[in-house]
Amino acid sequence: MATDEDRHDDLELFNKLCSDYSNLTGENTSLRIKLQTNYISTNFAAGAFDHTGGHLSLPRHDINLFIPPGAIEDGRLQTIHIFVPPSMNRGKPAPVVHCGPTGTTFRDHVILSFPVDPDYDEFVPRFTNTDAGSTEQWQPMLGDDDAAFIVKNGKCTLFITHFTGFGAEANDETPASTADKDDKTIRVGVFASKHTASDRLYSYQMRIRFYDASADASERMYQKEMSLFGGRLLDDDKRMQVNKRGGTVRVRVSKIAAGWRTMDASDENQRLEFEELWDESDETDASCTVRLRKINRAAPVTDVWATVSVWQEQSHGTTVTLKPSDTLQMSLRADPPRGYLSATQAFLHQQEELRPSDRVFPVLPLDIRHEMCVLLDVELAGGNDWRMLAEKFGIDSPTIMWIGRNKSPTSKLLDFWETQNVSGGTVALQRLCDLYQEMERPDVKELVEKVSSGDLRDSGYGTDRDSRSPNGSLASLVNSILSEPVPETHSMDASLKTKKKKKTMPLVEG
Structure with a gap:
């Protein structure tokens, strides 16, 4: 159980991250940047949303909040955040997620998804009206006609119309036996060896690894990559649920950075048999390699990125997507002298905890x-x-x-x-x-x-997301800010409140 001291630490962390986000958005950053950028840390994510909607994610926790189009009234700008209190999630089969500002309502359901431990047979979603860091007052989310939940593929998905704290409780106190389990949760990560700007780099390899979802197994994989290959994780690794009857695992690589292409067409579409992911020891250490080459050897070495999609052939609907990117040589434009930075830009360069990330918009127009x-x-x-x-x-x-x-x-x-x-x-x-x-x-x-097929060029969700590095790098955000010579004066209707137990009145009426 979390102690009062733990909850105090949680609240202090939450308040710090809220304050950092307020500092970022308190200046006259353009509305275009606000609506295309989320700000995330390990345990906190925030962004300003309008009627077009979009995703707000905590990749390391595999938590995602989807704001569908129309859930926010047209003409409104709503600040939204999600927070995972560290102490409240120690050893639990499902995370605690606080969505805020607390009390915010929507015109239609928004969808929150978070992982649950597949070793437990049944979960009951819960909610609490207490703020992050304060004493929990949990209630089961049952019998509410205005809400629903789906527990499937190692995830709990909630349809909700207002913000508070959410989680899920396993019906059984002890995990079920894993001997006859048909499902297994693994992690997928993309690694590459370290390169410097002085390297004469004409080829490049990304290693797509599959490993056990436990924290210990993930740490062992990180250490293995570093010690054997000098490798680093190129994007937040993702959880994936695999099933014994789900068939072959497919790996597809697309949207490769300009100036690079795969060595062979076979690198773009690869397969792993299910047995490679699930052996008798119940451990997973499977991988495949994507080989890239420069189209023009004389061209300067810059950035490498791609989109990696993974799915099981017989598993309908679920695709795990990673967007690895590697900065091999930063341009001077991406890292301007400190004296030329605005307060926002200087904060971004100094900030290690909270970082900008490109917003993911709905796939369907x-x-x-x-x-x-x-x-x-x-x-x-x-x-x-x-x-x-x-x-x-x-x-x-x-x-x-x-x-x-x-x-x-x-x-x-x-x-x-x-x-x-x-x-x-x-x-x-x-x-x-x-x-x-x-x-x-x-x-x-x-x-x-x-x-x-690309027949619909304008989806109504913003600019072409493939026109720059997919991970919302600091450099791309700073360059975008620098490209806005006349700041817009639009002010947000909502701001994050950081005082303990202070409720925020809904800004969007349901």
């Missing part, structure tokens, strides 16, 4: 989502409508009944799909096409193909 809902919400005699889509996603019957009571059941299912495919891009879209093909819905499949 607004108009395509609407057309899908129109087509799939109509219940057909053959059943190949939203109900079959829910079954394909593996959603249980009580939750399907709850989804059916909503104005647009398909919209809820697409929100769930978005949380399972954060940054999934074209790979997730192709898998969705395959799913509609199985459902014998070519009319809906055609809509997805329009998006994946």
Whole structure:
């Protein structure tokens, strides 16, 4: 149990991170930057959102909050944060996540997902109206017609309309036996050896590793990479649930940085048999390598990045996406002399705890989502409508009944799909096409193909996210700030409150 001293430490950390975020956004940073950038640390993430929505994530904890389009009223700017109190999560089968500002309400459900220990058979979601760091007053989230939850693939997904603290409690006090388990939770990470700007680098290798999800196993893998290869993790590793009946694991590499390409086409699409991820010892140490080469050897060495998508062939709907990037040589523009920095830029350069990250926007454009809902919400005699889509996603019957009571059941299912495919891009879209093909819905499949083929250039969510390094690097943010000569005067309607137990009135009425 967390002690009073632990809770005090949690609150101090939360207040510090809130203060840091307020300092970042307190200046006249342009609205464009605010709506495209989240600020994250290990235990805290914050950002300003409008009606277009987007994702707010804590990658190291595999926690994601999805704000669907329309959940925030058009014309409003809402500051949102999520926080994981360190002491409240020691040894627990599911994390405690505080969403805030506490009491904030939305026009429609937002979706919070977090991992749960697959060694426990059953979980009951809980909520508390207490602030981060204060004494917990937990209640089970049952019998609420305005909320729902799905526990699947080692994750708990909550549909909620207001902010407070959330978590989940295992029904059994002791973990179930793992001998006959069909599911296993692993982590996927991308590593590379260290390079310097002086290296004559004409080729580059990324190692995609699969290892046990425990903290000890992850640490052993990090140490192994460092000691044997001088390797570093290029992006936050991600949790992945694999199933004995889920089939072959696929690895696809796409959106490679300009000036680089794979050595061979086989590097872009690789397979790992399930037995490689699950042996008799229940340990995992499988990997595959992606080999890149420079297109023009005379070109200066700059940055390398790619998108790595991983999924099981027989597992519908879920795609794990990583966006590894490696800075081999920083340009002078990316690291300007300290005297030329504004207060915001100087803070970003000095800050080690809170860092900027590109916001991930919804995969499906607004108009395509609407057309899908129109087509799939109509219940057909053959059943190949939203109900079959829910079954394909593996959603249980009580939750399907709850989804059916909503104005647009398909919209809820697409929100769930978005949380399972954060940054999934074209790979997730192709898998969705395959799913509609199985459902014998070519009319809906055609809509997805329009998006994946690039026919729809403007999704309504902002600028082209592939035009710069995918990890929201400090350099890209500073360069964006430098490119705004006339700051906008738009002020945010909401600000983070950092006083203990102080409630914030809702800014978006439900």
